[in-house]
Amino acid sequence: MNRSKDLDTIAPDDNIVDSKPESVLVTEEKSEIELTPEIKDEPILKSEPKSNEKTPKKVVFPQKIYDILGHTKSPFSSFLVHPKVLTFPERDTEEEIYLALRPHWFNNFKWIAFTILMIFVPTLFRYLSFLNFLPLNYRFEVTLFWYLLTFLYSFEKFLSWYFNVFIITNQRVVDIDFHNMLNKHFAEADLDVIQDVSSSVKGIFGTFLNFGDVLIQTASEINQINFEKVPCPEKVIKLIRELREEEEQKQDEKGGKK
């Protein structure tokens, strides 16, 4: 019986069949290699495809990114790891979003508290008889107007938070901001132009809830990109460093080939 060198044990009397070192064990009936009748029934050792052969590209999300960032369950989270639905129009077809960040939820606390106060203002006015100088139907109008205004205020604040997104992809970092719903700010920097990444956690709540600013210094026209009040800044920095190292390695490999 012929045996392969790759097997752990080789019987002394067996013939040895050479196989390529990088080989994968597969069960197939047909093979390009002509097989002797003795080994036809045995599993065939098939070598891996050559580099110049065309194989369909599979985008696999790296496990090490999950190791650094963990997983996210809620779509309303401020820390979205590998979001499947979230995207932006400037995104390339092969670009993959690793992390999407919004300001920490605690930053919404102020406007939520203010909205709750605003909801109770008409009740307070009714109690204190402030609107008594108005006819009854006008009082209803004023109350409706006030509630609409309250809704508009909270809605605007929510939108400012929801659409204020920082994105880290496998190619670049992107900062999309909307100020007062009317002004859009878009900033991006490729991973290879990132020079320095730093973070700052300020205040009692920042320290307690672990959120802060991430400052990215770049060598491009936009000198710096600031991710404001994002959760887990240390994880963000770690991810950017990891991606930057990968990018450097890729560039070194390209340079080596040339």
Next chain:
Amino acid sequence: MSPNFLTGDWLTYFLLIQKIFFILCSLFYFIFAAIVVRQTISMSKNITDKFNSIIIIFSYIHLILAGFLILSTIAL
């Protein structure tokens, strides 16, 4: 004896001015609500996410309520 301005013709004028003021306010508010809808759609195009459609629906509800505000002010 000080005259009471909120009787007779004065009261009618006061209520008329008040009504015009309310209608103008609600008209401006309606225009602003329309801008909000426009901006929400624009923002949703810039960042596509799971809840964009719900947010757009909310902005339309707000616009409808603003329209209702105008109608109810006119009906006063």
